[in-house]
Amino acid sequence: MDLSSSTVVENTNDFRATSIPTTINGLRFYHELDEWQQDNHFIRSGYVKGTNSYKSSFNSLFYIHNETGNIYSHLLPSLVIAGSLVYYLKFQLPLYESHLQVWEWINFLQFGFAATFCLAMSSIFHCIKSHSHSVARFGNQLDYFGIIILITCSLISIMVFAYHREPKFKYGFSCLFLVLGSICTFLTLDPKFSTSVYRPIRSTMFILFGLSGVVPIVSAVNTYGLEVTKRKAGLNWLIWEGVLYISGAVLYAMRVPERFSHVEQDQASLLNNPMVGKFDIWGHSHQIFHVLVVIAAFCHWKGLVQCYHTMHQDMLA
Template identity: 35%
Template sequence: MASAIGLVLRKPHLLFRKADPKDNTNPEDRKNLRPHLCTFDELPKWYQDNPHIRTGYRPVSNSYHSCIHSLTYLHNETMNVYTHLIPAITLAFALPTLQIKISSTYPDAPWTDRFILTLTPLTALLTLSLSTTYHTLMNHSAFISESCLLLDYVGILSLILSSFISGIYVGFYDSPFHQRLYWGMICSLIGISCLLVLHPRLQGPRFRPHRTTAFVLTALSGLAPIIHGMWLYGWSDTVRRRGANWWFAEGLWYGLGAVFFSSRIPERRGVVGKWDLLGSSHQIFHICVVLGASAHCWGVWCAWRAQVGGWDKA
């Protein structure tokens, strides 16, 4: 993973290397830099992941230029790319607007509050960008695909960590002890998840269920501070002023996404090839991730306004 990043930093011109004509077999395709799309059975082993997606695969390119050019035509990763690329671009423009909103409406807000309000949107931008990068470059080569996939995992774990930090901050806004307690808990769990998800011996389709389980269990540990908050502050206050209703919405979207991700429905149960380009489980999973992250960001904002008494300024 580090080697891939170092290679790009040392030789950025490789990002714009033209595709090798050998990558394409059709002369017209070579002219347009649009390769003939492959079937699942035509892919090398390292590229095979979901046997229920039968067609629409980009051939192995060994070219960043070819990978980036694939953004201009339809294949079975197009929706996976754009379901995260468009929200990432939106966030990039929204973050400065958020800072302007805080400065104009709450000029005396401490730097810690500003940091927390920015943390999850900023991490979501990172996560969505890394996901977009992986799905764009996954057909480059085995090494680049694996490296970008590990970065994608890092993005997911970063989003989980930042969501915990911000949610706990506003949920226990008046209790630094409980903030530190649950921050310590999530940092420990994220450390364990990193080992399970990023260890070189635990890569590949064989360990896919293990990685999914690690992500889900780490996310589910968020129920502990929510339940504790309800015990300390009561149901009404936890929901009305501490964001619990939005955490439940967030969990619902993430949970729904995990179901689609692990079950590979609808392509697993539907007509073969029907969902190859549009509507596959991973595309639905991407949309659920965006909705879950959006629910969390809005929940942090609402809970913070309630804590500082700023509902009238919203």
């Protein structure tokens, strides 16, 4: 880098400091981070530099930085889901069905647990990732494992209710999803998998794993017909769920919208560009992905409840 380029960087940093001072709570710019913390260069500021302290990392819950949205967008919903699951099973479902069999309870509980676990692991990771390289890597693996658990349990939960009279399909597809989930888990254990270079591969893997749920849906359409499948599998809700998951994963992989607020220009252009750093704290791709995941989980719950009621209607028919 020549002298003029260095001057531009220094002046640009001075400009950005007027928006988010690095002195408050130790927030830093991207270029000030250690290499292991550098993941998304489109987000220029608002970073918590490596703390090497769990206490300091957890203290970041109480001030605003560029992971605040990622933490709370999954921490709060995880608590809501856990409480809502207990309330729904204890007070709501008995209003419709006089008796819940044990396996029906377990099916609802396994999805509720998976959603709670996934969101909790995600929020914990985003909170402790500032600790150190080793802790961030371990937290990242927990985050991926939570995603795999959610996808696996989501797919199996639909199979249990939709194919309750077809044990061959129910157990066959459930085993398939367990195998795919195990393969994904094995891949995430590779340290390289969590690096920014593998971001598109990660997104593609999770998308393909989720899309494997299309196979039993196609089988159900061939067996029962489209209209019956819509009722038995809660198909409309599942379509919305898939659209939300895929949209979030694509935005995350492409780093939209923060890539549109990142410019490689001279100082004058930066000063006159109101978009620079606009998504550093709020509204960047990872936060959008988190919100869409929560909405998608709600859509899955609605589809699962529809599957359950349709199953009981079929039993009474």
